[in-house]
Amino acid sequence: MDQLDIEILRALQENGKQNTKEVASKIGLTVTPTYERIKRLEQKGVIKKYVAILDRKLVGKExxxxxxxxxxxxxxxxxxxxxxxxxxxxxxxxxxxxxxxxxxxxxxxxxxxxxxxxxxxxxxxxxxxxxxxxxxxxxxxxxxxxxxxx
Structure with missing residues (x-):
């Protein structure tokens, strides 16, 4: 992993719902290489899955x-x-x-x-x-x- 991969991971941890174009603009790359890096991180298992983090109280888990x-x-x-x-x-x-x-x-x-x-x-x-x-x-x-x- 290099610095660009780390920046991609930081961006996706902040908001996993953002699209590749948004991530690319944050890290200063074009869309295609950003997409390829994300796919490689997924294939290597660094990115395991994307999830929604819920407010436990609003879903009744007191x-x-x-x-x-x-x-x-x-x-x-x-x-x-x-x-x-x-x-x-x-x-x-x-x-x-x-x-x-x-x-x-x-x-x-x-x-x-x-x-x-x-x-x-x-x-x-x-x-x-x-x-x-x-x-x-x-x-x-x-x-x-x-x-x-x-």
Whole structure:
């Protein structure tokens, strides 16, 4: 990646909906080479996908919780089974295998506390291999970004 690729990535992180002509004008290239660079970045997997970032409160996700999960045994098979289960739980926005005092950190988004209780009792707690679940709730967010510094 060179400086022009980095500028393209910065522009697309700022607004993934802008067209190639808009990106080209921001980075000082013509449309065709800008288009080719974007396609190459997509093909290499640097750009994984384009998404819309929603206002969670306007779509009814009032509760964000971070759940710290400890497994009974830290074995490869149990870890893989847990990861597969998390992939299919719609409430889980992020699932990270971490080091430290617990094994996984989950970011969970739900409508309200009743929804969270249902998620814990009827979905998460039914996954085999979980030893403990500790949850922390977001009270306020002063920074929430998806932009990587390049």
């Amino acid at each position: 509760i964000i919780a971070y759940c710290q999960i400890t497994l009974h045994k830290h074995q490869k098979e149990m870890i893989e089974v847990f990861k597969k289960h998390m992939y299919f739980l719609d409430e889980v926005m992020e699932c990270h295998h971490v080091s430290g005092n617990f094994d996984f950190l989950l970011k969970v988004a739900v409508d309200n506390m009743g929804s969270f209780q249902v998620f814990i009792n009827e979905k998460l707690a039914t996954v085999d291999g979980i030893s403990t679940i500790h949850s922390s709730f977001v009270m306020d967010s002063n920074k929430n970004t998806t932009v990587y510094t390049l």
